[in-house]
Amino acid sequence: MRLPSIAALAVLACVPRAGAALNVVATTEDLADLTRQVGGERIKVESISRGYQDPHFVEAKPSFILKLAKADLLVVVGRDLEIGWLPPLIQQSRNSKIQPGADRYLDASLTVKILEIPTGQITRAMGDVHPLGNPHYWLDPGNGRHIAKAIVDKLSLMAPADAAYFASRYADFDKRLAEAETRWDATMAPYKGVKIVTYHRSWPNFVERFGLDVIGYVEPKPGIPPSPSHTLDLIREMKAQKVKVIVVEPYFDLKTPNSVARETGGKVVVLAPSVGAEKEITDYLQLFDYDVNLIVSAFKETGSR
Amino acid sequence: MRRFVSRTAGLLLTACALLAVPLPVRAAGQDPPGETATAALPDEVGALRREIETLRRDYEGRIAALEARLHALETGPVAAPAAAPSPAPPAAGSKVFNPDVAAIGNFVGAAGRSPGGGEPSLNMQEAEISFQAVVDPYARADFFVTLGPDEVALEEGYITFPTLPGGLLTKIGKMRDAFGKVNGQHPHTLGFVDRPLVSRNLTGGEDGLADAGISVARLIPNPWLFLEATGQVYQGSSEVFQAPTRGDLAYVGHLRAYQDLGESTNIDLGGSIAYGHNGVTDDTTTRLLGVDATLRWKPLRRSIYTHLLARGELTWSRADVASGSLDAVGGYGYLEYQFGRRWTAGVRYDSSERAYAPGLRDEGGSFILTYRPSEFSLVRAQYRRTSLADIDRPANELLFQFLYAIGAHGAHPF
Numbered sequence: 001m002r003l004p005s006i007a008a009l010a011v012l013a014c015v016p017r018a019g020a021a022l023n024v025v026a027t028t029e030d031l032a033d034l035t036r037q038v039g040g041e042r043i044k045v046e047s048i049s050r051g052y053q054d055p056h057f058v059e060a061k062p063s064f065i066l067k068l069a070k071a072d073l074l075v076v077v078g079r080d081l082e083i084g085w086l087p088p089l090i091q092q093s094r095n096s097k098i099q100p101g102a103d104r105y106l107d108a109s110l111t112v113k114i115l116e117i118p119t120g121q122i123t124r125a126m127g128d129v130h131p132l133g134n135p136h137y138w139l140d141p142g143n144g145r146h147i148a149k150a151i152v153d154k155l156s157l158m159a160p161a162d163a164a165y166f167a168s169r170y171a172d173f174d175k176r177l178a179e180a181e182t183r184w185d186a187t188m189a190p191y192k193g194v195k196i197v198t199y200h201r202s203w204p205n206f207v208e209r210f211g212l213d214v215i216g217y218v219e220p221k222p223g224i225p226p227s228p229s230h231t232l233d234l235i236r237e238m239k240a241q242k243v244k245v246i247v248v249e250p251y252f253d254l255k256t257p258n259s260v261a262r263e264t265g266g267k268v269v270v271l272a273p274s275v276g277a278e279k280e281i282t283d284y285l286q287l288f289d290y291d292v293n294l295i296v297s298a299f300k301e302t303g304s305r
Numbered sequence: 306m307r308r309f310v311s312r313t314a315g316l317l318l319t320a321c322a323l324l325a326v327p328l329p330v331r332a333a334g335q336d337p338p339g340e341t342a343t344a345a346l347p348d349e350v351g352a353l354r355r356e357i358e359t360l361r362r363d364y365e366g367r368i369a370a371l372e373a374r375l376h377a378l379e380t381g382p383v384a385a386p387a388a389a390p391s392p393a394p395p396a397a398g399s400k401v402f403n404p405d406v407a408a409i410g411n412f413v414g415a416a417g418r419s420p421g422g423g424e425p426s427l428n429m430q431e432a433e434i435s436f437q438a439v440v441d442p443y444a445r446a447d448f449f450v451t452l453g454p455d456e457v458a459l460e461e462g463y464i465t466f467p468t469l470p471g472g473l474l475t476k477i478g479k480m481r482d483a484f485g486k487v488n489g490q491h492p493h494t495l496g497f498v499d500r501p502l503v504s505r506n507l508t509g510g511e512d513g514l515a516d517a518g519i520s521v522a523r524l525i526p527n528p529w530l531f532l533e534a535t536g537q538v539y540q541g542s543s544e545v546f547q548a549p550t551r552g553d554l555a556y557v558g559h560l561r562a563y564q565d566l567g568e569s570t571n572i573d574l575g576g577s578i579a580y581g582h583n584g585v586t587d588d589t590t591t592r593l594l595g596v597d598a599t600l601r602w603k604p605l606r607r608s609i610y611t612h613l614l615a616r617g618e619l620t621w622s623r624a625d626v627a628s629g630s631l632d633a634v635g636g637y638g639y640l641e642y643q644f645g646r647r648w649t650a651g652v653r654y655d656s657s658e659r660a661y662a663p664g665l666r667d668e669g670g671s672f673i674l675t676y677r678p679s680e681f682s683l684v685r686a687q688y689r690r691t692s693l694a695d696i697d698r699p700a701n702e703l704l705f706q707f708l709y710a711i712g713a714h715g716a717h718p719f
Contacts, residue, residue: 050568050605052605052606053605053606053608054608054609057608057609057717059603059608059717059719060716060717060719061563061565061571061719062531062533062561062563062573063531063563063564063565063571065524065531066524066531069472069524080714083714083716084714084715084716084717085716085717085719087716088716088719090467091445091465091467091474092467092474093467094467094468094469094472094473094474094524095468096467096468099467099468100439101439101442102442124679124681124711127679128679128680223679223680224679225646225647250606251605251606251607251608251609252609253610253646
């Protein structure tokens with residue numbers, strides 16, 4: 001009688017007490033939401049950057065050090081996106097669990113499809129190139145699924161008692177994402193092959209997923225602000241190819257895109273690169289709802305086909 | 306003042322030492338088994354009930370998982386998440402463990418009448434070479450070597466243990482002292498070409514307070530703000546501190562408080578204290594006391610186009626000499642505003658007495674304009690007016706600077 005009850009107590013002792021939810025920090029709001037989708041109320045999750053902020057240029061504020069100090073898991077975009085600000089934060093966090101290479105440092109880019117991995121010699125004459133490939137990969141919903149899977153696997157290892165809960169949350173997310181993908185694909189289907197221009201190279205995964213064709217960028221090179229000669233070339237190219245839609249991220253200046261739009265009779269569309277870029281975009285599925293609706297109405301308005 | 310400063314130094318160091326003692330680790334989420342194991346019958350019934358509850362929860366969980374898996378299979382083949390299409394690209398063989406290497410060139414020119422001992426007309430002031438890498442699972446190392454016109458020096462070179470027990474961020478090696486803000490900054494992270502007069506007069510000039518030693522920093526947990534205490538012990542070999550014997554170490558204490566005032570604005574406050582032998586005689590010492598305040602504003606949506614930074618630092622020095630002690634005070638105020646993606650303007654006011662001639666007060670003012678073609682280079686012009694206490698008329702100068710970095714992408718300064 002006494003032995004089993006002690007065993008039961010031992011089991012109980014191993015089950016995390018209610019309220020001791022895992023504390024997850026993600027570098028972007030997209031990763032934070034994907035973590036929330038699978039972690040539900042059994043975890044707490046916070047994002048360092050905001051969705052309307054250029055994720056290359058986040059400031060390494062000491063208040064972020066405090067968040068990282070308490071983190072049980074750190075989820076990062078990787079591919080050098082955070083190279084300018086995350087390393088000093090991690091180093092000052094005094095948190096051994098989340099150091100790069102440690103168990104609780106999850107690089108979300110390791111199981112997704114990465115585009116634009118440079119081959120051959122690269123130099124900064126090409127602008128601020130990412131030697132490990134384009135880090136804006138979360139803008140393909142298929143990659144969102146891979147990220148969620150990587151997160152659910154990690155969470156299950158960290159809290160085995162909640163593994164079943166996380167698995168069912170993941171299955172539910174997977175189902176909702178699949179339904180939404182069918183919807184987005186149907187909405188975008190008539191616009192396969194439509195040519196667009198984007199400000200920065202933030203959208204290769206998005207355009208590949210939905211079959212769009214980027215013919216040029218407002219930036220002459222990644223990270224380099226627009227120059228008059230490049231802008232003139234871009235206008236000429238857009239006119240020649242009858243390109244009407246210019247996609248801009250919310251953190252870039254609209255002056256050059258607007259003047260390009262005036263010259264070409266086109267339209268500037270400020271798409272959301274991340275969850276939280278606009279108030280109404282509160283989760284990963286709404287991010288694509290927002291972007292798909294906005295770009296399709298721009299296509300309709302400009303007669304792009 | 307003298308007694309106050311040394312007592313404050315003592316207190317601060319004691320506080321650092323106390324903080325260094327690791328706090329007892331709380332056994333998170335675990336019931337102490339000893340208390341309940343010896344319980345009487347009713348407790349056993351309760352325990353059994355809980356045991357059953359645990360088992361039930363476990364099975365419910367497993368069933369939910371199976372149902373979920375079944376459902377996923379039923380809803381048809383969505384892209385199989387198990388696929389890993391792009392693992393991290395393999396880096397080239399033997400270079401994998403090479404440290405990150407970068408070189409920063411700092412070219413400074415000057416025109417106009419020099420106030421005496423000023424910058425040469427055209428000068429390759431320094432090239433800084435950095436090597437940075439992780440040492441092992443416990444440490445990382447950073448080396449910054451400066452190649453000047455006529456010297457090669459180790460600007461900094463230290464090992465960092467970021468995850469020692471007790472939250473102690475420990476650095477061992479040659480470092481810039483954690484005294485105020487500008488002392489810790491490398492030339493390429495300053496907003497101006499030259500260092501303020503107070504650095505030159507009271508805290509060791511261009512090289513600043515930098516020495517070989519041990520630094521320990523700990524966060525002080527509190528519900529309100531970021532608070533970090535740093536304690537450092539140095540050999541006592543810098544422009545300010547010179548130890549006559551092995552036992553005469555130099556000590557630095559620093560307390561930093563930081564608070565966000567919303568997502569765009571934040572405030573950063575610091576207090577510093579330094580103590581060590583000054584080498585005038587065998588038992589004379591210098592004490593430094595510093596305060597600094599920084600206000601930053603950077604709207605997140607427009608973060609690459611605009612920001613504002615306002616900073617002030619004040620330093621008090623008390624240097625013992627054979628005949629008594631000399632008090633001097635100095636400081637600067639600096640305002641910087643970014644008005645375009647590539648353009649930043651700044652203004653700085655300097656005023657400082659001299660450590661060993663406290664009656665003499667030097668003054669200066671600067672306007673600074675910086676243009677950044679990219680993240681990796683900048684061109685800067687600075688108009689500087691200096692009134693040295695021992696020279697009749699003020700000197701007007703134009704300084705200009707080219708800074709350029711190649712190699713590994715360093716962290717952006719904050």
